[in-house]
Every structure is written in C-alpha cells, then in structure tokens.
Amino acid sequence: MSAVLDLTCDLIRRRSVTPDDAGCLPLIAGRLAAVGFRIEHLRFGDVDNLWATHGDGGPVLAFLGHTDVVPTGPEGAWASPPFEPTERDGVLYGRGAADMKGSVAAMVVALERFVSAHPAHAGTVGLLLTSDEEGAALHGVREVVQHFGRTGQRIDACVVGEPSAKERLGDLIRVGRRGSLSGTLTVRGVQGHVAYPEKANNPIHVFAPALAALAAERWDEGNADFPPTSFQVSNINAGTGANNVIPGELVALVNFRFSTASTADGLRERAETILRAHGVDFSIDWQLSGHPFLATPGGRLREVVVGVCRDVCGIDPEQSTGGGTSDGRFVAPMGAEVIELGPVNATIHKVDECVSVTDLERLPGLYEAICARMLS
The missing domain is CATH 3.40.630.10 (Zn peptidases)
Known part of the structure; x- marks a missing residue:
C-alpha cells in the first residue's frame, strides 16, 4: 500500500x-x-x-x-x-x-x-x-x-x-x-379566520409579489471571471397547521451567491428596497459567510x-x-x-x-x- x-x-x-x-x-x-x-x-x-x-x-x-x-x-x-x-x-x-x-x-x-x-x-x-x-x-x-x-x-x-x-x-x-450572503426574512401579518380576510393581513399574499420581483431581478451581469449573481429562496414557512387560519407571520430563508460585480451591502440595500416597494412589513437578519x-x-x-x-x-x-x-x-x-x-x-x-x-x-x-x- x-x-x-x-x-x-x-x-x-x-x-x-x-x-x-x-x-x-x-x-x-x-x-x-x-x-x-x-x-x-x-x-x-x-x-x-x-x-x-x-x-x-x-x-x-x-x-x-x-x-x-x-x-x-x-x-x-x-x-x-x-x-x-x-x-x-x-x-x-x-x-x-x-x-x-x-x-x-x-x-x-x-x-x-x-x-x-x-x-x-x-x-x-x-x-x-x-x-x-x-x-x-x-x-x-x-x-x-x-x-x-x-x-x-x-x-x-x-x-x-x-x-x-x-x-x-x-x-x-x-x-x-463567489461570495455568499444569506438572510432570514420575517414578514409580519395579522392572524385571522380565512372566512374574514378583511379582518386579517395574510403575509403569504403580501410576500408573493415581492418574491416574484426578487426572483426576476437582474442583480448584475457578472464579469469575465464570474457568472451573474444569483438569488434563491431555500425555505418558506408560514401557517398554524389549520386550514381555516390566516397566519400572522412568514419566515423565508434566502441566499445570494454573488460575484465581484456586486457587494454585500449593495445587495442587502436593493433587496430591502424591493420589499419596501411592495409594502411588506418585514425584518431580515443577514449573515455574510464570505466575500x-x-x-x-x-x-x-x-x-x-x-x-x-x-x-x-x-x-x-x-x-x-x-x-x-x-x-x-x-x-x-x-x-x-x-x-x-x-x-x-x-x-x-x-x-x-x-x-x-x-x-x-x-x-x-x-x-x-x-x-x-x-x-x-
């Protein structure tokens, strides 16, 4: 051997x-x-x-x-x-x-x-x-x-x-x-009965258009050494387990794999701007694991x-x-x-x-x- x-x-x-x-x-x-x-x-x-x-x-x-x-x-x-x-x-x-x-x-x-x-x-x-x-x-x-x-x-x-x-x-x-920037996104809503949606605020419905915009965003074009920056959602969790309850909160795990054409600060700012533009009441905990x-x-x-x-x-x-x-x-x-x-x-x-x-x-x-x- x-x-x-x-x-x-x-x-x-x-x-x-x-x-x-x-x-x-x-x-x-x-x-x-x-x-x-x-x-x-x-x-x-x-x-x-x-x-x-x-x-x-x-x-x-x-x-x-x-x-x-x-x-x-x-x-x-x-x-x-x-x-x-x-x-x-x-x-x-x-x-x-x-x-x-x-x-x-x-x-x-x-x-x-x-x-x-x-x-x-x-x-x-x-x-x-x-x-x-x-x-x-x-x-x-x-x-x-x-x-x-x-x-x-x-x-x-x-x-x-x-x-x-x-x-x-x-x-x-x-x-x-590539760099890796992850976020734990919390979307706040108002819990209620599904039969009375006017008395609640469904965070899933609020987040859906913002998610579509985040997924469609062209974050950069990359460069000669790196592909364009990518955005992915790895998990979404909401609900109480009952089919007649509008949840009061949604938690999503998101990640950017980014090139030298973007910065972590710039990606954070742009993502939060998109969320605010769609009227999302949110907080997000960012974790930068590497540039x-x-x-x-x-x-x-x-x-x-x-x-x-x-x-x-x-x-x-x-x-x-x-x-x-x-x-x-x-x-x-x-x-x-x-x-x-x-x-x-x-x-x-x-x-x-x-x-x-x-x-x-x-x-x-x-x-x-x-x-x-x-x-x-």
Missing part, C-alpha cells in the same frame, strides 16, 4: 463527524514534527485546528484542508461501512475519501517528501487544518485567521485541497469563489498550479470560480493568492463517497511540485 493510500485509510477510520477531529490532527502533527515542522495546536471553542510550518521568512506557502466530514446518512445504504475504507476496482470508498481526507493525506505526504528533499528551501511552507469546515465554520479557519492577524502571521499563497476535478485529476482548478475572491490572472501561484497540472496530469485545467464556498474565503482577505486543487468531486457528501486510487496516488506529486516551484 502506498504512503498516501495508507494515511488516507487511517484518517477515514476516524469517525470525525464535524466538529469532532477524532484524533486526526494529533496523528498528522506527529508525522510532520518528525520531519522538522513546528507545530501549533490552536483550539477555539470546541474546534481543533493545526498550524504546522517549516522554514523561515517569505514567501509563505500554505496548504489548507479539513479533517471533519459530514454525517453518513443511513449507514445501511452504503455498500461497505462508511468508516471502514474499502477498495474495489481501483476506487477507495469511505466517508471523507474525496472531501477531503484524501487531499489532506496527499498534502502530508507531499510536505514530508518536499522538506526531506529540500531541507533548506526558500521561505516557509505550512499546513493549516481545521475540524470545523463542514459545520458552522465559526471556530475553524475563520478564527485562526483572526489569530494570525493578532500574531502577525502572513500567508502569501494558499492551495486548498477541496475536491475540484470534474472527471479526472487536474481537469479543473478553482481560481476564485468573493479571485486569484489574479498572471499571479505566481495560479501560473504554477496550471503548469503543474499540464506537466504532471497532461491536461490544461479549466480555471473556474464555480461551486459553493470553501475556507479559502477566510484566507484570501489576508492578501493571499488562493487556488483550489483536489480530486474528483462527483461523490462528495453522498452515500458511497469515493476517490480514484490512481488520482489519490498522483496527488502528492502535484502538491510537491507546487512546493518546489514556489519555494525554489
């Missing part, structure tokens, strides 16, 4: 359902300490984080990942136990195989190899891991970055190991991500990762800003260039999550090549 496959299996066996690390970070810290990394265990709230570094000064190249996984769903629906790594027909099955214990293992193996081959490398190489990416993400990388702001720790370039590929390793890298970020075309890390994919995988990668959010959204505001490179994402969060063993065994080579090109 290869080093990366062996470590991936060891990590999968640890039932690290967010935010429980289940011992993954101490295992990794021990391995990296053995090859000369400085180890910092950073615990915030109930979340364990690890910052391991080798070398001194700049540039600072960080690899970023998470050890926590989402729940399995019905374990009986899996073809093999989700926390017992199982290889079938060249594919490794297990919760976290793709998202993202395979990438974490590949990073560890790549860093071990790199510092052994280049003990006096330029700059600093680091590994930042958290057990709070799949959950609330309040005490993971978000808080680590705040800690770095207090201590003066910088990151110049960051490779995130999120599963990025579509069909095979290296066919797509993420060079940015959009983009690795500038021509940036050093972006060029290196594209070149490594070409040289190691024999493919010219698509450079995308699609998908959801990642912990890269916390690191980018530090001034870091952020690129995401990992295995195929087709099965993440699903029953029978899996990763190609061939892709997994090639991944350390990509990460090690990035280190060599960035810190030589």
Whole structure:
C-alpha cells in the first residue's frame, strides 16, 4: 500500500463527524514534527485546528484542508461501512475519501517528501487544518485567521485541497469563489379566520409579489471571471397547521451567491428596497459567510498550479470560480493568492463517497511540485 493510500485509510477510520477531529490532527502533527515542522495546536471553542510550518521568512506557502466530514446518512445504504475504507476496482470508498481526507493525506505526504528533499528551501511552507469546515465554520479557519492577524502571521499563497476535478485529476482548478450572503426574512401579518380576510393581513399574499420581483431581478451581469449573481429562496414557512387560519407571520430563508460585480451591502440595500416597494412589513437578519475572491490572472501561484497540472496530469485545467464556498474565503482577505486543487468531486457528501486510487496516488506529486516551484 502506498504512503498516501495508507494515511488516507487511517484518517477515514476516524469517525470525525464535524466538529469532532477524532484524533486526526494529533496523528498528522506527529508525522510532520518528525520531519522538522513546528507545530501549533490552536483550539477555539470546541474546534481543533493545526498550524504546522517549516522554514523561515517569505514567501509563505500554505496548504489548507479539513479533517471533519459530514454525517453518513443511513449507514445501511452504503455498500461497505462508511468508516471502514474499502477498495474495489481501483476506487477507495469511505466517508471523507474525496472531501477531503484524501487531499489532506496527499498534502502530508507531499510536505514530508518536499522538506526531506529540500531541507533548506526558500521561505516557509505550512499546513493549516481545521475540524470545523463542514459545520458552522465559526471556530475553524475563520478564527485562526483572526489569530494570525493578532500574531502577525502572513500567508502569501494558499492551495486548498477541496475536491475540484470534474472527471479526472487536474481537469479543473478553482481560481476564485463567489461570495455568499444569506438572510432570514420575517414578514409580519395579522392572524385571522380565512372566512374574514378583511379582518386579517395574510403575509403569504403580501410576500408573493415581492418574491416574484426578487426572483426576476437582474442583480448584475457578472464579469469575465464570474457568472451573474444569483438569488434563491431555500425555505418558506408560514401557517398554524389549520386550514381555516390566516397566519400572522412568514419566515423565508434566502441566499445570494454573488460575484465581484456586486457587494454585500449593495445587495442587502436593493433587496430591502424591493420589499419596501411592495409594502411588506418585514425584518431580515443577514449573515455574510464570505466575500468573493479571485486569484489574479498572471499571479505566481495560479501560473504554477496550471503548469503543474499540464506537466504532471497532461491536461490544461479549466480555471473556474464555480461551486459553493470553501475556507479559502477566510484566507484570501489576508492578501493571499488562493487556488483550489483536489480530486474528483462527483461523490462528495453522498452515500458511497469515493476517490480514484490512481488520482489519490498522483496527488502528492502535484502538491510537491507546487512546493518546489514556489519555494525554489
């Protein structure tokens, strides 16, 4: 069994359902300490984080990942136990195989190899891991970055190991991500009997025209790097459960995925203006989980990762800003260039999550090549 496959299996066996690390970070810290990394265990709230570094000064190249996984769903629906790594027909099955214990293992193996081959490398190489990416993400990388702001720790370039590929390793890298702005909207009405609507005010009826206007609004046109901003409603709840009662309140969950063509403040203001224009009596609690970020075309890390994919995988990668959010959204505001490179994402969060063993065994080579090109 290869080093990366062996470590991936060891990590999968640890039932690290967010935010429980289940011992993954101490295992990794021990391995990296053995090859000369400085180890910092950073615990915030109930979340364990690890910052391991080798070398001194700049540039600072960080690899970023998470050890926590989402729940399995019905374990009986899996073809093999989700926390017992199982290889079938060249594919490794297990919760976290793709998202993202395979990438974490590949990073560890790549860093071990790199510092052994280049003990006096330029700059600093680091590994930042958290057990709070799949959950609330309040005490993971978000808080680590705040800690770095207090201590003066910088990151110049960051490779995130999120599963990025579509069909095979290296066919797509993420060079940015959209921002995410969510809102919990409360529409106030007046409860009453459905037979006497004149004595009530139905918040569902009031909200419906405003919702149509919000859904039809063209928030921006996007730009060369991002698609247009999207608005979605993920849940609407109203009513008492009785068919003869007009509800007194409606609660809707809304979300913007926005590009650099818009700002969170601008989207909030425009949405609230539409609601007021339709006479909606409302309050809304906004939550900004991340601003959009983009690795500038021509940036050093972006060029290196594209070149490594070409040289190691024999493919010219698509450079995308699609998908959801990642912990890269916390690191980018530090001034870091952020690129995401990992295995195929087709099965993440699903029953029978899996990763190609061939892709997994090639991944350390990509990460090690990035280190060599960035810190030589």
